[in-house]
Amino acid sequence: MSDILYDEVPxxxxxxxxxxxxxxxxxxVRELGEAYNNIGFVAIKNHYLTDELSKSLYTAIxxxxxxxxxxxQKYEIEGLAGQRGYIGKGKEHAKGRTTGDLKEFFHIGQExxxxxxxxxxxxxxxxxEEVPELKTVGLEVYRRLEKTGxxxxxxxxxxxxxxxxxxxxxxxxxxxILRPIHYFPIENPDAVPADxxxxxxxxDINLITLLMGAxxxxxxxxxxxxxxxxxxxxxxxxxxxxxxxxxRHTNNKLKSTIHRVVxxxxxxxxxxRYSIPFFMHPRSEMDLSCLENCIxxxxxxxxxxxxxxxxxxQRLAEIGxxx
Ligand SMILES: O=C(O)CCC(=O)C(=O)O
Ligand SMILES: [Fe+2]
Numbered sequence: 001m002s003d004i005l006y007d008e009v010p011x012x013x014x015x016x017x018x019x020x021x022x023x024x025x026x027x028x029v030r031e032l033g034e035a036y037n038n039i040g041f042v043a044i045k046n047h048y049l050t051d052e053l054s055k056s057l058y059t060a061i062x063x064x065x066x067x068x069x070x071x072x073q074k075y076e077i078e079g080l081a082g083q084r085g086y087i088g089k090g091k092e093h094a095k096g097r098t099t100g101d102l103k104e105f106f107h108i109g110q111e112x113x114x115x116x117x118x119x120x121x122x123x124x125x126x127x128x129e130e131v132p133e134l135k136t137v138g139l140e141v142y143r144r145l146e147k148t149g150x151x152x153x154x155x156x157x158x159x160x161x162x163x164x165x166x167x168x169x170x171x172x173x174x175x176x177i178l179r180p181i182h183y184f185p186i187e188n189p190d191a192v193p194a195d196x197x198x199x200x201x202x203x204d205i206n207l208i209t210l211l212m213g214a215x216x217x218x219x220x221x222x223x224x225x226x227x228x229x230x231x232x233x234x235x236x237x238x239x240x241x242x243x244x245x246x247x248r249h250t251n252n253k254l255k256s257t258i259h260r261v262v263x264x265x266x267x268x269x270x271x272x273r274y275s276i277p278f279f280m281h282p283r284s285e286m287d288l289s290c291l292e293n294c295i296x297x298x299x300x301x302x303x304x305x306x307x308x309x310x311x312x313x314q315r316l317a318e319i320g321x322x323x
Contacts, residue, residue, distance in 0.1 A: 003038070005223060009231055009239065010035045014148070015046040017155050032152075033159030036242050039229075040257030041221055043237040047148040047210075049141065051236065054212050057141050057180070058274060060134045064106060065182035065274075067130055072104070075126050082321035083177070084109050085126030089184060094200035095318045102186065102198050102263070108138045108178040116173045118283060142178045145210045145238075145278040149176070152208055152240055153280075160250060161293055167282070171207070175281040175312070183218075183273035189266050198273065199261035204243035205315045206279040211239040214275035222258040231259075243279070245311060248303045251290035284309025 012035075016028040035042045064072070075086035082091065084107050090100030112119035127135045153167035160166075183198040198218060211219075213233045220228040221241075233239050247256035264271065289305040306314075316322035 003224075004034075005225055005227075006035075006039050006229065008229065009039065009041045009043050009221065009233075011043045011045070011234075011237065013046055014044045014151060017151060018046070029155050029158045032155050036156070036159070036254040038255065039221065039223065040247075040255035041231065041239060041241040041259075043231075043233045043239050044148075044152075045234070045236050047238045048144040048151075049148065049212065049238065050144075053137065053141055053144065054276075056133070056137045057212075057276060058215070060131055060137050061106065061180035061182070061274060061276070064128055064131045064134060064180075065104065065184075065272075071130065075106070075128055077123075077126060080123050081316050081323075083107055083316075084123050087321070090196075091320060093320050094202040095315065097200055099193050099195050099200070100320070101200060102192065102196050103181050103183045105179050105181040106134075108142055108180075110173060110176060111139060111142075112173050114173075118173050121284060122175070138178060138180075141276075142176070142278070145178065146171075146176060146280070148238065149208060149210055149240075149278070149280040152210075156208075156246070156254070160253070160291065162291075167207070170282040170286045171280065172283070174283050175308075176206070177279045177281065178276065179279060180276045181274065183261065183275075185272050186269040189269045197260065197263055201258050201260040202319075203247070203256040203258055204241065204277075204279060205245065205312060206243040206281045207246045207249075208280045209239075209241050209243055210278040210280065211241070212276045212278075213237065213239075214273060216264070216271070216273040218261045218264065218273060219275070220260055220262060222260075228260075244315075245282070245288055245308060248306075248311070249288045249291060249294075251294040251299055251302050253294045253299070281312065282308045284312070 016024040089104045093100045154164045157166040219231040242254045242256045244256045286308040290301050
C-alpha cells in the first residue's frame, strides 16, 4: 500500500500502454496501479477521444440544457430509474443524503448492434427532437470513451495479476452510461437549501469513470489525510477514476475515492458549469465477489458477494433514482 500524499492527480500517457514497448507498458501499469492503490484517480492523455468531438458534444448539450424546462421534461421518462434521457433538477442526491444536488443531466446508454440477447435488458435511448446531433455525437463519444475504458481495464487487469483481457467480455455490451451534466445557474442562492451543493461527496457506483474536462473548476477529491484536492485536468486529458464496483471486486486494493463538486463563490452562482462523465459498467451478470488474489491474512474479505446488476439496483435506490 503506498502512502504518498499527492497534491494533484498523477498524469499518465496512454500511448505508453498502447506502444509495443514492454518497458513503457510496464511503467504505465505500475504507475496506474500505484495511483489507484492510493488516490484512485489519474489524468491520461492520448486517449481515443478528439478535441473536436468533445467540443461538438459540449455544444450539443448546451443547446439541450438551454431549452425551457417544459421541453426538457418531455424527455424525462417514468419507470426508467433515470437510466436514459433527462433527469430534472434536484432529483439525484448522494448516498446517505436527502438534499438533491444542484444539477440536471441526460443519460445515453449502450446501443447493442449485434444479436447479443443482453439488448432486451436495456431500455432504448431517448433522443431529443430539438437537438438531433446529440444522437450522432453522443454515440460516437460513447464508443470512443468505451474503447479507452477497455484499454484502462486491460492495464488494471495486468496490475492485478490477471489475464490482460480479463475485463473484456465483462464490459462487452456493458451497461455503461454517458452523462452530460448541467450545474445550473442559481439566481437566488438564499432560496436553495443551505446544504445544497452541485454534487455532494460520493463514490461512483461503476467499475471506472472517464471524465472529460469540465467547463469550470469545482471538482475535488478527498485525500487520505482528509484534505480536498482540486482536480484540474489539462484540455487534452481525461480523468479516469476507480468506482465502487472495482473497489469491491479488488477487496479495497483499488480505491474508489470520495469526490464532490463544490459551489462557486456566491457572486458566481449565476454561472453554469457543464461536465461529461462516462460511467463504465459491466454487464449485469458480472460477479463482483472479491478476487481471490486480493484476499489474504493481512487483507481479509471485506465485502459480501453480489452481482453488478444487483449492486446497481441497490445504489440507484440509495441515490433516489429507483423507487
Ligand atoms: O461534474 C464533475 O466534474 C464530476 C461529476 C461526478 O462526480 C459524477 O457525476 O459522478
Ligand atoms: Fe462522481
